[in-house]
Amino acid sequence: MGKRERDWIPDETDHDWIESLAQPLPPALAAIEAAARPERIPIVDRDAGRVLAVLAGGRKRIVEVGTAYGYSTLWMAYGQGPGGTIVTIDPDRSRTDLARGWWRQGGIADERITVVTAPALDAFAADDPRLAGPFDLAFIDAMKPEYERYVEALRPRLAPGALLVADNVLWSGRVSGSRPADPDDANTNALRQFDRAVLTDPGFLATILPVGDGLLVATLRA
Ligand SMILES: C[S@@+](CC[C@H](N)C(=O)[O-])C[C@H]1O[C@@H](n2cnc3c(N)ncnc32)[C@H](O)[C@@H]1O
Secondary structure, eight states: OOOOOOSOOOOHHHHHHHHHHSOOOOHHHHHHHHHHHHHTOOOOOHHHHHHHHHHHTTOOEEEEEOOTTSHHHHHHHHHHOTTOEEEEEOSOHHHHHHHHHHHHHTTOOGGGEEEEOSOHHHHHHTTOGGGOSOEEEEEEOSOGGGHHHHHHHHGGGEEEEEEEEEEOSSGGGTTTTSSOOOTTOHHHHHHHHHHHHHHTOTTEEEEEEOSTTOEEEEEEOO
């Protein structure tokens, strides 16, 4: 295994420098950040949002599992550009109704984003036509113990060359053991198993970007 041979890891100064060069944060994204914080709605880190926008570039059809206030949705919508569409799944309509307001504020036409109001596994099992593939990118950010089953459902819906992306796969260091974890914690154990399953699956080319809370990125091998 190639070990890191440098005695440096990025800190706040590096993050601030990157942010100083990045495109200014669109007001609708700033509004979601401000609304999510006091409500403790878990949204992707801004760094991860910027990565999602880049990954979404040129990808026409995106599916997302876990919408909340639509922060990651909006980053991807900006990244894919005006021709792209997103189907996003979340059973909590009180959150997704608010999300729609921020997407409108951000200039995203209603037709571009479809919300499926249901638990994702139910919607996939019911073969909801809105979830018919092929999708060019799938982003997973909902129930951690269900991640593996989301991938099972999404796999046949991915276009050749599509990207599969999942958030929270390092779970603040508890997955690798860099931070202490309760051995019985269901989320930690499920995420550890999920990472192992995807990264060792010969059908995927996959790695984990240590951005935000850990972003797993994978493509199906041809
Ligand atoms: C971490 S938040 C999503 C954050 C969002 N991706 C972002 O970064 O802006 C997880 C969301 O998953 C939703 N959720 C819970 N159970 C779900 C299920 N079974 N299927 C789909 N979404 C679910 C919750 O309602 C919550 O809003």
